[in-house]
Amino acid sequence: MTIMEQLTDRQKQVMTQIVTGATQKQVARELQLSPNTIRNHLASARKATGCVSTIELAVKFYVETTQSNG
Numbered sequence: 001m002t003i004m005e006q007l008t009d010r011q012k013q014v015m016t017q018i019v020t021g022a023t024q025k026q027v028a029r030e031l032q033l034s035p036n037t038i039r040n041h042l043a044s045a046r047k048a049t050g051c052v053s054t055i056e057l058a059v060k061f062y063v064e065t066t067q068s069n070g
Helices: 007-020 023-031 037-051 054-069
Strands: none
Touching: 007 023, 007 037, 007 054, 023 037, 037 054
């Protein structure tokens, strides 16, 4: 199962912002959510994908999205 298949639509929105270099606070502001909610989305995404860190998740997300687009 791919990373994209394991994430909710909101988690994908958060990860799209994260891989472009946005901070959690910036993502929260952009999506009009609290920073705690962003942290929860990231934690749930890590758990769903088996990633140990947000960096690992971001790299896998980036690779997968760039491979599917190009």
